[in-house]
Amino acid sequence: MAVIKLDSVTKQYALGNTLVKALNDVSFAAHAGDFIALSGPSGSGKSTALNLIGCIDAPTSGQVEINGIITGSMSEVEITRLRHQKLGFIFQSFNLIPVLNVRENIEFPLLLDSSKHNPYANWAPAEQQDWINHLIEQVGLADRRINRPNELSGGQRQRVAIARALVTKPSIVLADEPTANLDSKTGAQIIALMHQMNQELGTTFVFSTHDPRVVEIADHVVKLQDGTIIDEYFQNGKSATGDHAAAAEPMAQAE
Amino acid sequence: MITKIALRNLTEHRSKTLIVGGLIALGVTLLVMGNSIMDSISVGLRHSFTEQYSGDIFIYAPVEDEGDLSIFGSFGTDGVQALERFDEFAGQLAAQANVQSVSPTTVGRGILETNQGEQGGSLFWGIDPTVWQHSFAQPLTWLEGGLWSGDAPSIALSIGVADALAEAQGSPIKVGETLLITVMGDNGIKIREVTISGLFAFKTIAAPQLELMSLVDLKTSQALLSLNHQQVIEVQLSAAESEILGQVTEDSLFGEATLMGTAEPDLFGNGSSLITPELSNESVVAEPIALAAHSSPGVAAHVTLPVQAQFAVLLLDNPADVAVTQERLQAWVDANDLNWRVGDWTQAAGFIGNLVGGIKLILNGLVVLVAFVATLIIMNTLVISVTERLQEIGTMRAIGAQKAFVRKMILTETLILALASALVGVLVGTVALWLISINGLPAANDIIKILFGGDALYPSVSVSAVLQAVSMMTLGAVLACLYPLGIALKVSPLKAMQG
Numbered sequence: 001m002a003v004i005k006l007d008s009v010t011k012q013y014a015l016g017n018t019l020v021k022a023l024n025d026v027s028f029a030a031h032a033g034d035f036i037a038l039s040g041p042s043g044s045g046k047s048t049a050l051n052l053i054g055c056i057d058a059p060t061s062g063q064v065e066i067n068g069i070i071t072g073s074m075s076e077v078e079i080t081r082l083r084h085q086k087l088g089f090i091f092q093s094f095n096l097i098p099v100l101n102v103r104e105n106i107e108f109p110l111l112l113d114s115s116k117h118n119p120y121a122n123w124a125p126a127e128q129q130d131w132i133n134h135l136i137e138q139v140g141l142a143d144r145r146i147n148r149p150n151e152l153s154g155g156q157r158q159r160v161a162i163a164r165a166l167v168t169k170p171s172i173v174l175a176d177e178p179t180a181n182l183d184s185k186t187g188a189q190i191i192a193l194m195h196q197m198n199q200e201l202g203t204t205f206v207f208s209t210h211d212p213r214v215v216e217i218a219d220h221v222v223k224l225q226d227g228t229i230i231d232e233y234f235q236n237g238k239s240a241t242g243d244h245a246a247a248a249e250p251m252a253q254a255e
Numbered sequence: 256m257i258t259k260i261a262l263r264n265l266t267e268h269r270s271k272t273l274i275v276g277g278l279i280a281l282g283v284t285l286l287v288m289g290n291s292i293m294d295s296i297s298v299g300l301r302h303s304f305t306e307q308y309s310g311d312i313f314i315y316a317p318v319e320d321e322g323d324l325s326i327f328g329s330f331g332t333d334g335v336q337a338l339e340r341f342d343e344f345a346g347q348l349a350a351q352a353n354v355q356s357v358s359p360t361t362v363g364r365g366i367l368e369t370n371q372g373e374q375g376g377s378l379f380w381g382i383d384p385t386v387w388q389h390s391f392a393q394p395l396t397w398l399e400g401g402l403w404s405g406d407a408p409s410i411a412l413s414i415g416v417a418d419a420l421a422e423a424q425g426s427p428i429k430v431g432e433t434l435l436i437t438v439m440g441d442n443g444i445k446i447r448e449v450t451i452s453g454l455f456a457f458k459t460i461a462a463p464q465l466e467l468m469s470l471v472d473l474k475t476s477q478a479l480l481s482l483n484h485q486q487v488i489e490v491q492l493s494a495a496e497s498e499i500l501g502q503v504t505e506d507s508l509f510g511e512a513t514l515m516g517t518a519e520p521d522l523f524g525n526g527s528s529l530i531t532p533e534l535s536n537e538s539v540v541a542e543p544i545a546l547a548a549h550s551s552p553g554v555a556a557h558v559t560l561p562v563q564a565q566f567a568v569l570l571l572d573n574p575a576d577v578a579v580t581q582e583r584l585q586a587w588v589d590a591n592d593l594n595w596r597v598g599d600w601t602q603a604a605g606f607i608g609n610l611v612g613g614i615k616l617i618l619n620g621l622v623v624l625v626a627f628v629a630t631l632i633i634m635n636t637l638v639i640s641v642t643e644r645l646q647e648i649g650t651m652r653a654i655g656a657q658k659a660f661v662r663k664m665i666l667t668e669t670l671i672l673a674l675a676s677a678l679v680g681v682l683v684g685t686v687a688l689w690l691i692s693i694n695g696l697p698a699a700n701d702i703i704k705i706l707f708g709g710d711a712l713y714p715s716v717s718v719s720a721v722l723q724a725v726s727m728m729t730l731g732a733v734l735a736c737l738y739p740l741g742i743a744l745k746v747s748p749l750k751a752m753q754g
Contacts, residue, residue, distance in 0.1 A: 097260070
């Protein structure tokens with residue numbers, strides 16, 4: 001089953017008196033464990049697509065499905081709960097909470113929901129701490145636990161963001177231009193880290209990026225231009241079904 | 256986590272914290288000091304009145320404008336009316352729950368004339384010295400003599416009045432001397448001779464009238480004020496006498512003669528200077544006569560003339576229950592269809608009691624104004640703060656924080672700031688009051704002297720003032736954060752992150 005499905009999705013914005021179509025009748029699907037790159041130049045609609053998948057924006061028409069759940073009919077509380085439990089976010093500007101240190105920033109999503117719907121409330125405290133410590137070590141920040149974001153480099157902050165995105169064990173992590181504010185060497189390390197997490201945890205990663213290195217290592221590439229998909233292909237041993245079958249030819253080339 | 260974020264944000268954004276916290280602390284300081292001083296004045300004034308002359312409960316007959324009436328008399332056209340059927344119900348009144356003593360009182364103003372013909376004015380209270388002594392004698396300083404005993408017409412002179420008379424005649428006024436009191440009322444001129452039993456001063460001048468307030472025996476004051484006094488006469492009647500009484504009319508009874516044949520002439524006569532029919536309580540006087548007419552021969556008949564008082568001053572066993580007792584007594588009065596009004600010391604104090612209430616009202620009005628302005632300033636500061644943190648709030652919402660979480664976070668921050676600042680304000684206000692109370696707050700003029708009950712006020716921190724200040728400013732801070740909170744919650748996570 002597809003963990004992400006966009007079905008004829010269109011998104012329009014009003015810009016003064018003009019209606020701008022950021023996405024125009026876009027459809028694609030992603031499976032569990034995919035490492036997807038939504039690529040294209042600025043204004044192509046890749047961030048819009050990511051925001052729709054992340055349920056922090058709603059389509060003008062069409063349907064978005066996350067883990068088989070159609071998000072269009074959900075209330076704001078339900079959508080927020082879905083984001084909390086099923087999705088992780090990595091932002092271009094890191095978006096860490098300035099007054100919390102590394103450990104507290106990573107732990108933060110686990111403490112957001114005090115209702116009966118919070119599945120993380122059932123975690124044993126020791127189990128929770130072990131998981132957080134594991135993530136801190138995985139992202140290489142064991143010696144920076146008590147530092148606040150303003151005491152970290154860009155790359156270190158993005159590592160914290162990656163760990164925070166993974167702490168709730170989401171099925172999908174959405175990364176919006178995660179390397180845009182990093183130097184090339186750091187950017188490469190971050191990409192490698194996320195790929196490693198994808199491989200180890202089986203978490204689906206969806207990137208909005210114009211970084212060719214991300215496109216290169218992605219299993220599934222969706223190329224956008226002016227709000228429409230101009231190309232979509234699988235590589236690195238992945239297929240449209242999510243299997244490690246022989247890679248399908250890029251769609252544009254097949255046509 | 257929310258408290259942790261709140262505390263750290265308060266430390267991180269110091270300028271906002273100091274502005275908002277400083278305003279709240281200042282507001283609380285002013286409220287604590289202002290209300291504590293007012294409470295000290297109010298408590299002091301209440302004690303001055305309740306312990307010196309008004310008692311805890313003040314019963315009076317209704318007048319058209321109760322604002323004109325106090326224990327010092329009335330400025331209104333009604334004058335001070337008598338409490339109807341007071342003697343009939345005085346015993347029951349004294350037996351009511353929480354009532355310790357009932358002191359019948361009259362009030363008047365008259366001209367005093369010495370043996371040497373010198374005159375001076377004085378206010379006077381007509382009192383029963385036995386009850387009054389038990390209730391209110393402590394606040395008096397006796398310079399000579401004391402209250403009278405026995406039934407002889409007597410007066411205890413206020414030292415202010417005595418000094419004025421002494422100055423007029425060129426020699427001191429002495430205990431044992433006699434004075435003539437002349438009272439001019441609606442019923443003409445009344446004159447009585449009284450003997451000076453003592454010279455005194457009130458320890459605290461809680462009202463300007465006290466400097467000229469003397470004390471007169473109740474019977475003499477009733478005569479001067481054209482109020483009846485109580486006499487009980489048992490008459491053994493023969494059948495013929497009963498028959499004769501039945502034929503007696505009011506005119507024939509109240510012509511030239513009196514019932515008592517006492518040395519007090521014309522008490523119930525129709526002489527030009529005495530009681531007019533309207534004030535003689537005719538129906539009550541006529542009643543005993545009618546009873547006598549129907550009595551069997553030889554049966555004793557009571558001829559009872561009512562004790563009249565204008566006020567009943569009550570001391571309570573437990574003054575803290577004054578409000579409840581007041582309500583209960585008024586219900587008892589209404590059930591007995593009496594013309595009495597049951598008030599408290601503020602009614603007795605008249606203008607002074609209203610003054611304290613009025614000042615407190617103005618102070619509270621200023622406080623509300625200050626709180627409103629402070630709330631606006633705090634609100635603007637919080638709007639800026641929230642706007643600066645929109646991206647952070649948007650991120651929280653994006654990664655799964657419900658609106659309730661954000662609301663709780665901002666309110667927690669505001670409450671911590673408000674309560675901490677209020678505590679600082681309370682401490683500063685308390686220290687300031689303590690410093691003031693070392694030397695006292697000097698009274699700038701006579702009116703303030705009356706309010707202070709002396710030359711200086713020594714205020715103390717009032718618990719109610721502290722609680723009111725803290726709760727008002729905290730509420731103000733919470734109200735102030737509602738608008739910026741609305742801004743934070745209205746912005747979508749997407750827009751918030753986009754800044």
